[in-house]
Amino acid sequence: MSKLIKFNIDGQECMAEEGRYIVDAAKDNGVYIPTLCNIPGLKPKGSCRMCTVKVNGRLMTSCTTPVSDGMEIENHIEEIENYRKMIVELMFVSGNHFCPSCEKSGSCDLQALAYRYQMMVPRFPYTFSQKDVDGSSPLIIKDQNRCIMCKRCIRAIIDNEGRSFFTFKNRGIKLEVIMDKEMGQRMNEAEAEKAMEICPVGAILKKEKGYDVPIGQRKFDMKPIGSEIEN
Amino acid sequence: MKERIIEIIHKYHADKTRLMDIMLDIQDECQYIPEECLDILSKELVLSIADIEQTISFYHFFSQKPRGKYQVYINQSAVAYMMGQSDIIEAFEDELGITLGSVTEDGAIGIFGTADIGMNDQEPAILINKRVFTQMTPYRVRQLIDDMKAGKDVKDMAVKAPGSGKNSDPLIDAMVHSNIFRIGPLLANDYKPFDYLKDNLSKIKAESIVEELKKSNLRGRGGAGFPTGLKWDFCRKSSGHDKYVICNADEGEPGTFKDRVILTEMPELVFEGMAIAGYTIDAHYGILYLRYEYKYLETYLNDLLNRMREEHLLGENIAGISGFNFDIRIQFGAGAYVCGEESALIESMLGKRGEPRDKPPFPVEQGYLDQPTAVNNVETFAAVVKILTKGADWFKKLGTADSAGTKVLSISGDCQFPGIYEVEWGITIQDMLDMVGAKKTQAVQVGGPSGTLIGPEDFQRSICYTDLSTGGSMIIFNRDRNLLKDVVRNFMEFFIDESCGSCSTCRIMPAVMLDKLDKILHGKGVKQDIRDLEEWGTVLKASRCGLGQTAGNPIVMSIKNFRHLYNQLLNRDELKYNGFNLEEAIQESCQVVGREPVIDHGHLKNGRERPECKANGTHKPECPDLSGHKDFEHRATNL
Numbered sequence: 001m002s003k004l005i006k007f008n009i010d011g012q013e014c015m016a017e018e019g020r021y022i023v024d025a026a027k028d029n030g031v032y033i034p035t036l037c038n039i040p041g042l043k044p045k046g047s048c049r050m051c052t053v054k055v056n057g058r059l060m061t062s063c064t065t066p067v068s069d070g071m072e073i074e075n076h077i078e079e080i081e082n083y084r085k086m087i088v089e090l091m092f093v094s095g096n097h098f099c100p101s102c103e104k105s106g107s108c109d110l111q112a113l114a115y116r117y118q119m120m121v122p123r124f125p126y127t128f129s130q131k132d133v134d135g136s137s138p139l140i141i142k143d144q145n146r147c148i149m150c151k152r153c154i155r156a157i158i159d160n161e162g163r164s165f166f167t168f169k170n171r172g173i174k175l176e177v178i179m180d181k182e183m184g185q186r187m188n189e190a191e192a193e194k195a196m197e198i199c200p201v202g203a204i205l206k207k208e209k210g211y212d213v214p215i216g217q218r219k220f221d222m223k224p225i226g227s228e229i230e231n
Numbered sequence: 232m233k234e235r236i237i238e239i240i241h242k243y244h245a246d247k248t249r250l251m252d253i254m255l256d257i258q259d260e261c262q263y264i265p266e267e268c269l270d271i272l273s274k275e276l277v278l279s280i281a282d283i284e285q286t287i288s289f290y291h292f293f294s295q296k297p298r299g300k301y302q303v304y305i306n307q308s309a310v311a312y313m314m315g316q317s318d319i320i321e322a323f324e325d326e327l328g329i330t331l332g333s334v335t336e337d338g339a340i341g342i343f344g345t346a347d348i349g350m351n352d353q354e355p356a357i358l359i360n361k362r363v364f365t366q367m368t369p370y371r372v373r374q375l376i377d378d379m380k381a382g383k384d385v386k387d388m389a390v391k392a393p394g395s396g397k398n399s400d401p402l403i404d405a406m407v408h409s410n411i412f413r414i415g416p417l418l419a420n421d422y423k424p425f426d427y428l429k430d431n432l433s434k435i436k437a438e439s440i441v442e443e444l445k446k447s448n449l450r451g452r453g454g455a456g457f458p459t460g461l462k463w464d465f466c467r468k469s470s471g472h473d474k475y476v477i478c479n480a481d482e483g484e485p486g487t488f489k490d491r492v493i494l495t496e497m498p499e500l501v502f503e504g505m506a507i508a509g510y511t512i513d514a515h516y517g518i519l520y521l522r523y524e525y526k527y528l529e530t531y532l533n534d535l536l537n538r539m540r541e542e543h544l545l546g547e548n549i550a551g552i553s554g555f556n557f558d559i560r561i562q563f564g565a566g567a568y569v570c571g572e573e574s575a576l577i578e579s580m581l582g583k584r585g586e587p588r589d590k591p592p593f594p595v596e597q598g599y600l601d602q603p604t605a606v607n608n609v610e611t612f613a614a615v616v617k618i619l620t621k622g623a624d625w626f627k628k629l630g631t632a633d634s635a636g637t638k639v640l641s642i643s644g645d646c647q648f649p650g651i652y653e654v655e656w657g658i659t660i661q662d663m664l665d666m667v668g669a670k671k672t673q674a675v676q677v678g679g680p681s682g683t684l685i686g687p688e689d690f691q692r693s694i695c696y697t698d699l700s701t702g703g704s705m706i707i708f709n710r711d712r713n714l715l716k717d718v719v720r721n722f723m724e725f726f727i728d729e730s731c732g733s734c735s736t737c738r739i740m741p742a743v744m745l746d747k748l749d750k751i752l753h754g755k756g757v758k759q760d761i762r763d764l765e766e767w768g769t770v771l772k773a774s775r776c777g778l779g780q781t782a783g784n785p786i787v788m789s790i791k792n793f794r795h796l797y798n799q800l801l802n803r804d805e806l807k808y809n810g811f812n813l814e815e816a817i818q819e820s821c822q823v824v825g826r827e828p829v830i831d832h833g834h835l836k837n838g839r840e841r842p843e844c845k846a847n848g849t850h851k852p853e854c855p856d857l858s859g860h861k862d863f864e865h866r867a868t869n870l
């Protein structure tokens with residue numbers, strides 16, 4: 001085990017193993033930092049920017065920054081929480097998120113964070129952009145309308161030769177996640193299951209799976225997001 | 232064709248990290264990347280097709296659709312438009328009967344827009360099949376089209392003029408001008424190529440070079456200004472089985488072109504600096520990452536590298552120093568501004584999308600192929616040679632206390648002599664304007680779109696790292712320019728096009744802000760819109776790289792320094808109902824459903840004369856003033 005170090009979050013003294021990512025170290029100390037793109041155990045890719053904190057006065061993503069001794073971290077402060085709320089709102093307006101008709105409603109991280117940040121209506125205008133639904137794979141449906149480009153499927157759903165089933169296409173505002181047509185055909189049950197599970201929103205759904213847990217009993221219906229960490 | 236593609240792939244040892252080079256070669260062969268290539272690439276390189284497509288679709292100059300035998304790329308920079316690019320586009324469109332972004336029916340000529348090509352001092356400029364045509368006029372467009380229709384080689388077109396300086400070297404043969412209007416110690420012609428490398432390098436230890444650079448206070452010239460000595464020291468001390476030196480010649484910031492001129496006029500200085508870096512950090516490979524727009528320099532630069540190899544200035548035991556093995560290759564980009572960010576540049580060199588990495592780890596720890604890598608700007612390498620030749624003390628005497636040395640500025644826009652000026656750090660904006668013959672100046676964009684836009688009240692400020700910092704781009708606008716419409720808007724579009732899209736903030740927010748700016752430009756803005764822009768822009772600071780962090784700057788800085796221009800456009804002072812017309816807004820839906828709704832505006836006499844939605848909008852009932860109504864306020868600002 002590597003060395004234990006001290007750091008603090010919003011004035012609270014914390015301890016962690018040196019080199020642990022801030023988001024995990026915070027969790028160990030009962031502090032919740034919201035994330036969307038992070039997959040514990042996998043190399044982080046700070047793309048959603050939700051977990052942004054201030055480290056010694058500088059904005060950093062806590063999923064990619066290791067803790068070090070004496071670090072001063074600001075997490076639950078107005079500036080940061082306002083950024084996070086803006087990010088959630090940006091995601092809502094850039095896609096087409098109709099929660100009431102979404103199979104993932106209640107288990108969706110984005111929806112849960114919108115509740116956490118008490119988003120009533122996004123402050124930004126909706127873009128109503130046209131996006132595609134890809135149902136070509138026998139096992140899954142990929143709905144670009146709900147995709148938040150977190151890159152989780154791209155990073156996690158990989159075949160034996162190290163190739164991703166999903167990749168990005170284009171750049172900037174035109175960025176989208178696409179599925180390799182041929183690999184989509186030969187995706188197996190376990191990969192499909194994992195893809196749906198790894199997707200923080202409802203952009204990847206397993207066919208014939210949608211509503212097996214009734215609304216009202218889903219993950220965040222029972223306990224709000226973050227409550228498993230915060231005491 | 233299959234054999235030819237396989238040949239290309241094996242020229243690069245079927246190494247998937249060389250996907251960029253492979254695709255550039257395929258494009259040279261086929262003019263685009265045909266569908267059947269994807270299968271071959273996928274099998275030979277063990278990559279999924281989607282994986283290859285994600286690289287292709289990232290870069291502006293790669294295409295999966297034919298873009299014509301002649302591919303005309305028209306510079307979209309704000310300065311190009313100021314110098315008449317609209318007329319050029321119009322001439323192309325009229326003569327060819329197609330619109331920008333399309334190809335003639337016979338597949339011969341395609342015309343496309345492209346971000347700043349680094350020719351701001353000789354606009355309007357265009358690229359045709361990698362050849363640059365500067366100072367275009369509609370007449371020249373017609374000549375070019377005649378020649379293209381006749382099937383002439385781009386080199387044999389009637390639009391031809393000798394470029395200045397080394398641009399007329401047969402290996403370059405470009406109608407480009409170097410426009411050097413002021414030389415200083417860096418660009419001075421007292422430079423004797425490779426003297427330091429040949430005569431002195433063997434006498435100095437790597438540690439002493441680091442010390443000398445630290446002492447000189449040299450800071451990176453690419454924009455971020457990181458101390459070079461410190462960077463090389465970190466890299467030297469990082470462990471890895473190989474180390475790399477990368478020269479960043481992506482030069483994508485609109486308004487900069489000084490790296491092009493340095494690489495044209497004194498490439499020896501840059502390569503010598505790279506070799507010294509190799510010696511210092513113990514690297515065996517150096518790579519010049521050159522933007523695709525400068526591909527016309529390829530033969531010329533490769534020729535120099537070959538001559539260096541012949542003279543044992545590259546290769547093994549360079550300059551007689553045993554164990555000092557170093558070589559340089561050129562890596563081309565394919566049109567992506569973000570690839571100038573050092574970690575995106577490294578990703579691009581690995582054949583991937585140019586997506587910046589999270590830091591830490593920094594490239595000096597884990598860079599190219601995960602090995603310690605020193606990335607520096609073209610001008611930085613050049614400065615290193617001068618510092619080692621003349622001494623840190625000499626260098627420190629130039630410039631100011633915090634910004635040592637000189638800076639090569641690329642100055643363009645409204646002035647008498649746009650071009651390259653080497654100045655000591657510390658010069659004021661006013662002196663700079665006088666130097667280049669700028670009159671009636673309304674504003675100066677310091678450091679390109681990601682920098683800051685300043686007006687006359689700031690012209691006494693000085694150019695240095697602690698005041699107005701710049702990677703070299705200086706764009707001048709006179710009083711006749713419409714800053715918001717022609718400059719700020721252009722810059723915002725640039726960032727929207729160039730974002731890699733990885734961060735939620737940088738992917739979405741600039742487009743949201745541009746919409747709001749357009750609302751104001753269309754005369755529909757209210758005060759709250761300006762407050763929104765200021766507040767919303769702040770979230771961009773949470774983006775991963777400098778592109779996103781500064782992507783709101785064109786708007787934020789112009790609000791800060793040119794608020795009056797915004798105020799003039801506001802339609803009323805306070806947040807009020809601002810002319811929203813329900814009939815107009817639902818016209819499209821009316822057409823789709825084929826019915827017109829009956830709208831109750833709540834102010835009708837007797838409830839009888841209900842106005843009907845007429846597609847031609849002849850009936851415009853008065854609407855109630857809803858200002859002050861909370862819900863409405865919220866939505867009204869978003870309209």
Ligand SMILES: Cc1cc2nc3c(=O)[nH]c(=O)nc-3n(C[C@H](O)[C@H](O)[C@H](O)COP(=O)(O)O)c2cc1C
Nearest residue numbers: 451452453479481482483571572573607608611777
């Ligand atoms: C979006 C973006 C574009 C950049 N483009 C360039 C560039 O074209 N050339 C360059 O030298 N540095 C560029 N940089 C800065 C590099 O990341 C890096 O700091 C620089 O190459 C380091 O060299 P220096 O220390 O010698 O300046 C860019 C940075 C960002 C964020």
Ligand code: SF4
Nearest residue numbers: 731733734737776779
């Ligand atoms: S800030 Fe923009 S360009 Fe930079 S990594 Fe994020 S999305 Fe990409």
